Amino acid sequence: MSSRKKTQRIEPFRHRVETDPRFFEKAWRKLDDAIREIYNHNASGLSFEELYRTAYNLVLHKHGPKLYDKLTENMEDHLQEMRISIEAAQGGLFLVELQRKWDDHNKALQMIRDILMYMDRVFIPTNKKTPVFDLGLDLWRDTIVRSPKIHGRLLDTLLDLIHRERTGEVINRSLMRSTTKMLMDLGSSVYQDDFEKPFLEVSASFYSGESQKFIECCSCGEYLKKAQQRLDEEAERVSQYMDAKTDEKITAVVVKEMLANHMQRLILMENSGLVNMLVEDKYEDLTMMYSLFQRVPDGHSTIKSVMNSHVKETGKDMVMDPERLKDPVDFVQRLLNEKDKYDSIVTTSFSNDKSFQNALNSSFEHFINLNNRCPEFISLYVDDKLRKGMKEANEEDVETVLDKVMMLFRYLQEKDLFEKYYKQHLAKRLLSGKAASDDSERSMLVKLKTECGYQFTSKLEGMFNDLKTSHDTTHRFYAGTPDLGDAPTISVQILTTGSWPTQPCNTCNLPPEILGVSEMFRGFYLGTHNGRRLTWQTNMGTADIKAVFGNGSKHELNVSTYQMCVLMLFNSADCLSYRDIEQTTAIPSADLKRCLQSLALVKGKNVLRKEPMSRDISDDDNFYVNDKFTSKLFKVKIGTVATQKESEPEKMETRQRVEEDRKPQIEAAIVRIMKSRRVLDHNSIVTEVTKQLQPRFMPNPVVIKKRVESLIEREFLERDKTDRKLYRYLA
Amino acid sequence: MPPPVLGRHLGELLFDDETADVRFGVRGETFPAQRCVLAAQSPVFRAELLGSMKEHAARTIRVDDMKVPVFAALFYFIYTDELSEIYDERVATMAAHLLVAADRLKKSCEDKIVRHLDVGTAATSLALAELHGCPRLKEVILWFLVASPEKSKTIMASEEYQHVITDFPSIATEIVLAMLSANSTKQAN
Secondary structure (H helix, E strand, O other): OHHHOOOOOOOOOOOOOOOOOOHHHHHHHHHHHHHHHHHOOOHHHOOHHHHHHHHHHHHHOOOHHHHHHHHHHHHHHHHHHHHHHHHHOOOOHHHHHHHHHHHHHHHHHHHHHHHOHHHHHHHHHHHOOOOHHHHHHHHHHHHHHOOHHHHHHHHHHHHHHHHHHHOOOOOOHHHHHHHHHHHHHOOHHHHHHHHHHHHHHHHHHHHHHHHHHHHHHOOHHHHHHHHHHHHHHHHHHHHHHOOOHHHHHHHHHHHHHHHHHHHHHHHOOOOOOHHHHHHOOOHHHHHHHHHHHOOOOOHHHHHHHHHHHHHHHHHHHHHHOOOHHHOHHHHHHHHHHHHHHHHHHHHHOOOOOHHHHHHHHHHHHHHHOOOOOHHHHHHHHHHHHHEOOOOOOOHHHHHHHHHHHHHHHHHOOOHHHHHHHHHHHHHHHHHOOOEOOHHHHHHHHHHHHHHHOHHHHHHHHHHHHHHHHHHHHHHHHHHHOOOOOOOOOOOOOOOOHHHOOOOOOOOOOOOHHHHHHHHHHHHHHHHHOOOOOOOOOOOOOEEEEEEEOOOOOEEEEEEEHHHHHHHHHOOOOOEEEHHHHHHHHOOOHHHHHHHHHHHHOOOOOOOEEEEOOOOOOOOOOEEEEOOOOOOOOOEEEOOOOOOOOOOHHHHHHHHHHHHHHHHHHHHHHHHHHHHHHOEEEHHHHHHHHHHHHOOOOOOOHHHHHHHHHHHHHOOOEEEOOOOOOEEEEOO | OOOOOHHHHHHOOOOOOOOOOEEEEEOOEEEEEOHHHHHHHOHHHHHHHHOOOHHHHOOEEEEOOOOHHHHHHHHHHHHHOOOOOOOHHHHHHHHHHHHHHOHHHHHHHHHHHHHOOOHHHHHHHHHHHHHOOOHHHHHHHHHHHHHOHHHHHHHHHOHHHHHHHHHOHHHHHHHHHHHHHHHHHHHHO
16 A cells, blocks of 8 residues: 555546536436346446446436436336237246246346446435335336236136146146245235235135045044145145245145034044044044144134043943942042043143143043042052052052052042041051051052141051050060960050041950950050050951861961850850850840851851851851861961941941031131131132132032031021121121 | 454455456556455445446456545545545545545545535535535535625635536525524624
């Protein structure tokens, strides 16, 4: 740069005035010729700088308007020539020629714009004219695309090609692409009005026809597959030769014609619709249905409601079927299997959709509570799993099963009823020594506690503690009591009365051998725990007896306490009548009859013989030891306290107790609510009480009303003087 | 982060022979240049040097209607974004020429013209301002014109001024209005 530093003289700038009257004409002629050369592909011989300068000077000297008008006229003329050439093209060459001329025009337009850049920048904005390039596009649109002879033909050609492609032909996609791109370049409204709108209309009627055809002959799964195919096809088509915004619109058309318009018919299709898919676990079809109907308004809600009805119906059949009710464990297993089935479906096909999961939950809750024996049965199921000798070998499997059972538990509306049964069953398990794994038992308690709170499980935990303490106490008894001689070994379980299911206390005279040792124990115990009272529960114990029969066979018999009392009598008598036995043992008659039945009338366990041989125990029967008794096993179990489902009368009794227990809970809830609210109307009380007690059970509004009246009688509440439906809390 | 050096490096390409792919012939003198640098700074150069007309293939491009120092100053601006200060005593004149040559220089040129405004250059500058759309410059000049009656007389007597009024009749009206408002302010004081 330094070598160029010359202090040259520069003359001051002089403003020059243009005086040539034909200045415009001459300048325009130059430009006119140049534009012609450009359209004839001869631009390379032109001097850009000269042309630019010419246009610049025109604008500078205020000839902008004239220049603009001349330019417009000029371009129109060139375009008219092009139009004629395009109209003349035959058949398939029509689009080709259109494309070729469009390319030419575009290239020319760019060069024209470049030459006229000054006008674009200075004249056009101030005079609010269309810029040169846009002007060129508008002229093309009006002269070519919307010319009467070309407009209709262009659209028809495009739609015809698309139709052919839809029916399987291969078409020239790049030509399609450049044509639609041309329309887009002319403005999105041109693309939409001159192509997209008619395209969508034609597509709608195409798919309307196609869907009609398919739905007559296809199964639901086949139809859905075809719909998915068409959707994919259209998306691909758009990506290949249409503007991206069309994707959404054509998808909506296909969805509407193929899916939305036939939604009910598809979902409810016999033998292949939703219900069939659910029943046969057709995961693929279900996945397709879920994803396709996601796009249809109300699609998912329709699927959900059809699924719900089906689940509720099959569930209802399952819980009300009298055959199924005969085996509680099997009954619950079926419920668990059903839950597993639907969980799989939701996970695999419905992408874990929470709303579907919730819908299933409410259906399950609905039908499980249709049968009020479910709480009992679920408890029996758990009992079965937690007993010794169960099928699941390892702890992990048991854990999984228990977790699944908890899911069913959550659906129960009468959780307090479940609690009662669980307590009963647990007591039997613990006392008969049948609880297989302490860890599993504890684990179940933790699950119940997590679900229902501390109160639910505190007594149950007490039961475990009692057994542990008892074990220690018995141990200390034997360690501390020196001489017991030949007395039979006893194992004592001391049950805290409140924690265990209440049992009626029956009379029973223990044999002297037992009585001695047990009284020593009582003395030992009360010595360290005075103020307490011990009552022997003779209906719950077991005994192991060594027996030698007349035929020489020796066996060890495992029997209940009652059975032991009866059998021991035969040590001092060969024959005893029913009345003798009743009198001596003082066992209540119903229990005694059951006991004798199991000793004398059960094949393989008939250690006693009854005369006369008959099916029932009558007051005049006589009993003898069965000297012909044999058994393959050395240890014979006769008195297993098996847990069975309750008989009808037992069931009634349990229910009654539960209802009784609910009354104070309802009252406590009413008092709690009224204490904080002071004044409340009847309906609100019912609502609030229900809300509070729902986790345990669903209170009956009639019962709530009775409790309110009882509380009024006992002056906890009073009725309002003017409004009979309003209640007031009395402090 | 080290300070940016791209601008300085591009500036060093000014009139660099080695990297040049085009040459400008200005009244006998030759200036080498790089097409892409010029195209990057001006859409007109872009269209000319990278377009499809003659200049695209030309090795040398002739420039006839610009003086060499003006051309050099213009190119200096293109390569460095700055108006060179080497021609201090002629800077107003230079600026006038450059105003014509390049729109983007406008603001810098306007400033220079204003700073060196005198009775000799007022009329021409007024024409420039009107023609090339420099409203600020126009406003300053009008103000200058009506500020002192002696100046007004001198300016309006010149031949330049007559050319200006012929080409831009509206300016006469604007000058009258400006004078009237200046007088009324004086009277108010």
